[in-house]
Amino acid sequence: MSITSFHPTPRTLMGPGPSDVSPRVLEALSRPTIGHLDPEFVGMMDEVKAMLQYAFQTKNEFTIAVSAPGSAGMETCFVNLVEPGEKVIVCVNGVFGGRMVENVERLGATAIIVNDDWGKPVDPQKVETALEQNPDAKFVAFVHAETSTGALSDAKLLCQIAQKHNALTIVDAVTSLGGVELRVDEWGIDAIYSGSQKCMSCVPGISPVSFGPRAIEKLKAREGKVPSWFLDQTLVMSYWSGEGKRSYHHTAPVNSLYALHESLVMLQNEGLENAWARHKTQHEALKAGLTEMGIEFIVDEAHRLPQLNTIKIPEGVDDAAVRSTLLNEYNLEIGAGLGAFAGKAWRIGLMGYAARSENVMLCLAALKSALGK
Amino acid sequence: MSITSFHPTPRTLMGPGPSDVSPRVLEALSRPTIGHLDPEFVGMMDEVKAMLQYAFQTKNEFTIAVSAPGSAGMETCFVNLVEPGEKVIVCVNGVFGGRMVENVERLGATAIIVNDDWGKPVDPQKVETALEQNPDAKFVAFVHAETSTGALSDAKLLCQIAQKHNALTIVDAVTSLGGVELRVDEWGIDAIYSGSQKCMSCVPGISPVSFGPRAIEKLKAREGKVPSWFLDQTLVMSYWSGEGKRSYHHTAPVNSLYALHESLVMLQNEGLENAWARHKTQHEALKAGLTEMGIEFIVDEAHRLPQLNTIKIPEGVDDAAVRSTLLNEYNLEIGAGLGAFAGKAWRIGLMGYAARSENVMLCLAALKSALGK
Numbered sequence: 098m099s100i101t102s103f104h105p106t107p108r109t110l111m112g113p114g115p116s117d118v119s120p121r122v123l124e125a126l127s128r129p130t131i132g133h134l135d136p137e138f139v140g141m142m143d144e145v146k147a148m149l150q151y152a153f154q155t156k157n158e159f160t161i162a163v164s165a166p167g168s169a170g171m172e173t174c175f176v177n178l179v180e181p182g183e184k185v186i187v188c189v190n191g192v193f194g195g196r197m198v199e200n201v202e203r204l205g206a207t208a209i210i211v212n213d214d215w216g217k218p219v220d221p222q223k224v225e226t227a228l229e230q231n232p233d234a235k236f237v238a239f240v241h242a243e244t245s246t247g248a249l250s251d252a253k254l255l256c257q258i259a260q261k262h263n264a265l266t267i268v269d270a271v272t273s274l275g276g277v278e279l280r281v282d283e284w285g286i287d288a289i290y291s292g293s294q295k296c297m298s299c300v301p302g303i304s305p306v307s308f309g310p311r312a313i314e315k316l317k318a319r320e321g322k323v324p325s326w327f328l329d330q331t332l333v334m335s336y337w338s339g340e341g342k343r344s345y346h347h348t349a350p351v352n353s354l355y356a357l358h359e360s361l362v363m364l365q366n367e368g369l370e371n372a373w374a375r376h377k378t379q380h381e382a383l384k385a386g387l388t389e390m391g392i393e394f395i396v397d398e399a400h401r402l403p404q405l406n407t408i409k410i411p412e413g414v415d416d417a418a419v420r421s422t423l424l425n426e427y428n429l430e431i432g433a434g435l436g437a438f439a440g441k442a443w444r445i446g447l448m449g450y451a452a453r454s455e456n457v458m459l460c461l462a463a464l465k466s467a468l469g470k
Numbered sequence: 471m472s473i474t475s476f477h478p479t480p481r482t483l484m485g486p487g488p489s490d491v492s493p494r495v496l497e498a499l500s501r502p503t504i505g506h507l508d509p510e511f512v513g514m515m516d517e518v519k520a521m522l523q524y525a526f527q528t529k530n531e532f533t534i535a536v537s538a539p540g541s542a543g544m545e546t547c548f549v550n551l552v553e554p555g556e557k558v559i560v561c562v563n564g565v566f567g568g569r570m571v572e573n574v575e576r577l578g579a580t581a582i583i584v585n586d587d588w589g590k591p592v593d594p595q596k597v598e599t600a601l602e603q604n605p606d607a608k609f610v611a612f613v614h615a616e617t618s619t620g621a622l623s624d625a626k627l628l629c630q631i632a633q634k635h636n637a638l639t640i641v642d643a644v645t646s647l648g649g650v651e652l653r654v655d656e657w658g659i660d661a662i663y664s665g666s667q668k669c670m671s672c673v674p675g676i677s678p679v680s681f682g683p684r685a686i687e688k689l690k691a692r693e694g695k696v697p698s699w700f701l702d703q704t705l706v707m708s709y710w711s712g713e714g715k716r717s718y719h720h721t722a723p724v725n726s727l728y729a730l731h732e733s734l735v736m737l738q739n740e741g742l743e744n745a746w747a748r749h750k751t752q753h754e755a756l757k758a759g760l761t762e763m764g765i766e767f768i769v770d771e772a773h774r775l776p777q778l779n780t781i782k783i784p785e786g787v788d789d790a791a792v793r794s795t796l797l798n799e800y801n802l803e804i805g806a807g808l809g810a811f812a813g814k815a816w817r818i819g820l821m822g823y824a825a826r827s828e829n830v831m832l833c834l835a836a837l838k839s840a841l842g843k
C-alpha cells in the first residue's frame with residue numbers, strides 16, 4: 098500500500114451543500130491548533146457565541162456550536178427536549194421532515210405527521226388542525242427551508258400557532274441561517290439548529306444550535322437523563338458557558354471552530370440583512386437566465402428559496418450525463434434530486450460565498466453548453 | 471459588536487490532547503472543499519478506510535471515520551451494539567471507563583462495573599470473575615490507554631478472556647491508536663474507536679471506528695432500530711461502502727477528512743511499528759529528564775503509557791501557577807489532573823507529531839525553570 102497526499106480538484110459548489118467556502122475561512126481553518134481549554138480558545142468560543150446570537154437574532158444564552166454536522170444538531174434538539182411517550186407534531190414536506198420523524202420515533206415518542214406535497218411549504222392550517230386534534234402535543238417541529246425541495250415555510254406563523262396551543266417549536270434552519278430572514282426571538286422559536294456548510298460559507302461539520310428559555314426549562318425538568326451522553330446539553334453547557342473556568346466535556350473541533358468564527362466575522366461585517374439581500378439578488382439573476390433557457394422552477398414563486406433553486410430537468414435530458422459534464426468539464430457541482438425528486442429535478446445552490454455574480458454566470462453558461470442550447 | 475479574525479498564539483501541545491498537529495496536516499485541512507458525493511472525494515474516503523485498516527491492523531470491511539469527536543465514537547459503539555436490558559462488563563480505572571458506564575446506562579442496559587484504582591491497569595482476574603458471575607454478560611468494555619491516568623491495559627489478554635466467555639469486546643483506543651502496539655484482528659477486538667487528535671497528529675473532531683464480523687452480526691440482529699439516527703451505522707455503511715454509488719446519510723466533514731487522510735499518509739510512510747518505537751524513545755528521554763529533577767511517575771513502569779506521562783506534582787508546588795507560567799511564558803501546554811487526580815498530577819503528552827526531541831527538550835527546560843530548579 099502506498100497512498101499519497103490527496104489534492105482535490107477545485108470545484109465551484111452550487112449544489113445543496115457543502116457550498117463554496119470562502120478562502121478566508123479555509124485560511125482560518127489551518128491556523129495552529131491550540132488546546133480546547135486554552136484561555137485564548139475559550140475567549141474565541143465566547144465570540145462565536147455572540148456572533149451566532151447575531152446570526153440567529155436571539156439573546157438566548159444557550160447558543161452554541163455542536164461538534165458535529167447538522168444531523169447531529171437536529172438530534173441535539175430532539176434528544177434533549179423530547180421525552181419518551183410525548184407527542185410531537187412533525188411537518189413533513191421533504192427529506193428533512195422525514196428525518197425528524199425518525200428522531201422522534203427512535204426516542205420512544207410519538208410523531209403526529211402533517212404531510213404536505215414535496216415542493217410546497219408547510220400548510221399552517223393543517224398544523225392548527227393537528228394541534229386542535231392533539232391538545233397534548235408538546236412540540237411542533239418543522240423545516241424552515243427544505244433543502245430537498247427548495248421550499249420556504251412561514252416560520253413566524255407556524256410559531257404563532259404553536260404558541261397558541263402551548264407547544265414548543267423545534268426548527269430546522271440548516272439551509273436558512275444567513276440566507277433568508279430568520280428572527281429567533283421575535284418569532285418565538287424555542288429550539289433551532291443549523292449547519293456550517295450552507296449559507297455560512299464555512300466547511301461542513303459543525304451545527305449551530307440555540308435553545309430559548311422554554312426549551313431550557315423543559316430540559317431541566319426532564320425525568321430521566323438525556324439518552325445521549327455526547328449530545329447531553331446539560332453537560333455541554335458547562336463547557337460553553339460559565340464565568341472563567343470551563344469544564345471539559347469532549348474535545349472541541351478546534352480548527353473547525355476557527356473556521357466558523359471567521360465565517361461569522363464575515364457575516365457580521367457584511368450585515369445580516371445585506372447577506373439576505375445578496376442571496377435574493379443572485380437568485381433573481383439566476384432565475385432570469387434559467388427562464389430565458391425555458392427551464393421551469395418546481396416551487397411556486399411565493400415560497401421559493403433564493404439560496405436553493407429546484408428546477409425541472411427538461412424533457413428528454415439525461416440527468417446524470419449533464420451533471421457529469423458540468424463536473425468534469427467545468428468543475429461545477431449542482432445537486433441531484435433527492436427522494437421523490439430523484440431524476441426529476443436539479444438543485445442549484447446559491448449559498449453563502451457561492452451567492453456571487455461569477456457563480457451565476459458560470460452556472461448559466463455551463464448549463465447552456467451541457468444542454469446543447 | 472465588532473469582532474475581528476481570531477489569530478491563536480502558536481502553542482506546543484503536550485497535554486492529553488489535542489496534541490501538536492503536523493503542518494502537513496494543517497495544510498491539507500485547508501485544501502478546497504469539494505462535495506461529499508464527488509467521485510474524487512469518495513475515492514479519498516476509500517483510501518482513508520484502507521489506511522485506517524492499516525493503523526488498526528484489521529481487515530474489517532466496516533472501518534470508517536465517524537463525523538464527530540472520540541466521545542461520539544464511543545457512543546457509536548455502544549448505541550449500535552448494546553440493546554436495552556443487556557449486561558455489559560465495564561472496566562473503570564479512570565474517567566473514560568466512567569463515561570462508558572454513562573453510555574451503557576443511558577441505553578437502558580446494565581453496567582457491571584469492574585473497578586480498579588486510578589493509575590492501575592484493568593485487572594484481568596477481576597474481569598474473569600465478573601464474567602463467571604455474569605454468564606449472561608454480552609460485552610466487555612474497557613479503555614486500552616486511559617488518558618486520565620496514563621495507564622495501559624493488556625488489551626490482548628482482556629479480549630482472550632472475553633472470548634472465552636462469549637462476550638464481545640468494545641475497546642477505547644482514543645489515546646492508543648498510533649502510539650502503542652494495537653492489533654485489532656490478532657487480538658480479536660470486536661468494536662473499537664479512537665480519536666484524530668492524539669497520536670494521529672491530526673486536528674480534533676473525527677473518530678475512527680472499526681467493527682469486526684461478530685459486531686456486525688450483533689448489529690444486524692438487533693430487535694429495534696438504533697436509538698440514534700445520526701450514529702446509526704446501518705445507515706452510515708451505505709455512505710462509506712458499496713461499489714460505485716454511495717447513499718447520502720449526512721454531510722461528511724470534508725476538510726477534516728482531508729486532514730485525517732494526510733495524517734494517515736504520514737503514518738503509513740513512517741510505518742506503524744516505527745511510530746510506536748518513536749513514542750517509546752521520546753518517552754524514555756522525557757523520563758530520564760524528569761527523574762533527574764526528582765519528579766515521580768504515578769503509573770508503575772510496567773503499565774506506563776509512553777505517550778501520556780502522568781507525574782506527581784511536587785510537594786508545595788502551585789499546580790495552576792506552574793501551568794500558567796508554562797503556557798504564558800513558553801507557550802507550552804501540559805495537562806492538569808482530571809477527576810481523582812485534579813491538583814495532584816500533571817499529564818505530559820508525547821502524542822503523534824508532539825513526540826519529537828525538540829518537544830522533550832523544551833518541556834524539560836521550561837518545567838525546570840517554572841519550578842525554580
